[in-house]
Amino acid sequence: MTDPTTNEFSEFSITQIDVDLDVQEILLAASQHDIPKLRRLVRTPSAHADGANVKDPETGYTPLHSAIAACEPEDAEETNGVNGAPANGDEPDANAETLKTGAETVRFLLQEGAIWNDLDNNDETPGCLARRIGAIEIYEMLVDAGVRAEMLLGRLEGYGLLSDGEDEEDEQEEEGADENEAVPELVDATEADVATVTTTGERLANPEVSNPGYLDSSLNITRDRILDSDQNGVMMGWETSIMQKSAQKLLPRPGLKVLNVGHGMGIVDGFFQEQSPAAHHIIEAHPDVVAEMKRKGWDTKPGVVIHEGRWQDILPGLVGNGETFDAIYYDTFAESYSDFRDFFSEQVIGLLEQDGKWGYFNGMGADRQISYDVYQKVAEMDLFEAGFDIEWEDISVPKLDGEWEGVRRAYWVVDNYRLPLCRFMD
Incomplete structure (x- = not known):
């Protein structure tokens, strides 16, 4: 697309192309389980401040979705056991190495703040996808990530209520206190947990009804x-x-x-x-x-x-x-x-x-x-x-x-x- 008055590419068009290329490069590295490349891409300042949670506009895939989708066996009839194990149990699993590198990639992305329950355009979370293709180890990793996020949400919520009840004198005494001392429950929390917890929220019996x-x-x-x-x-x-x-x-x-x-x-x-x-x-x-x-x-x-x-x-x-x-x-x-x-x-x-x-x-x-x-x-x-x-x-x-x-x-x-x-x- 060019600007008819200047016959030059518009700044918006160039930026949009760069953004799309960034997204596709991250998703490709995730699908290839290329952790060194992923590390460089998600940690390098770019148009995407949150590289671990970019999305493909057509599929809605995040890097987690892409890494897990790459683990699906090509022949589901031959490889339909738990974690991709062969159905007959006689031969080494050709998909085992892919599942291993896939799990390592998922672990890395979660540590980088990837959202465990983000939905793709098929209304599937990464965990839904892992369960559907039989990647049970990866599914359990995502369950544990969800548990960490929800438990941390509860701790943050409790701390917020405590803070609301403090009087001005208590607040003045705590000014300048070390951050870890102010929130002792969060000392061991990873950066990924803190990033993920803000996306989960409280689940109502029906989320659309108060x-x-x-x-x-x-x-x-x-x-x-x-x-x-x-x-x-x-x-x-x-x-x-x-x-x-x-x-x-x-x-x-x-x-x-x-x-x-x-x-x-x-x-x-x-x-x-x-x-x-x-x-x-x-x-x-x-x-x-x-x-x-x-x-x-x-x-x-x-x-x-x-x-x-x-x-x-x-x-x-x-x-x-x-x-x-x-x-x-x-x-x-x-x-x-x-x-x-x-x-x-x-x-x-x-x-x-x-x-x-x-x-x-x-x-x-x-x-x-x-x-x-x-x-x-x-x-x-x-x-x-x-x-x-x-x-x-x-x-x-x-x-x-x-x-x-x-x-x-x-x-x-x-x-x-x-x-x-x-x-x-x-």
């Missing part, structure tokens, strides 16, 4: 589902078998006290009632659900106490009154992971009997397998820190293709549900 927005919306409540006014799935009947299993584990015999946070369609509360609990407290925040509960007579069922409002407002009062429970279940909508962490670290410890059990609907990140795997590990670490042991049971989830008709977004796509059962540590 909790206040949900509570203000009108719900469409039918026999087999609850949808909000934007057709987002709040709760659906396919969850019944999961709720039944959870209720049986939490409340194995009659005469116990149970607390459920989030009534929804009343599925888990129905199974709790089958065990004739001595006390059955239910917290429900949405006025439409509360109205439906009363229409169905939940306020007259044996032992049932309905608390109308958000658990954040109700639970401190129960703790203050000395209420304790043998079993607690948590299943809310459009709340963040930090809300969930506050629930078990600040409230459950004051409400659960010493030998009691509690659980939750484990749907965090279930719209993508790698996100689901990341959140299991993050939750496990945070629960351990809060003083809880957790047991997992894998439950196969049937194909749900027909379940999403009329629903804006499929909030569950993974094959297996991991049912959590939590107790105080011995």
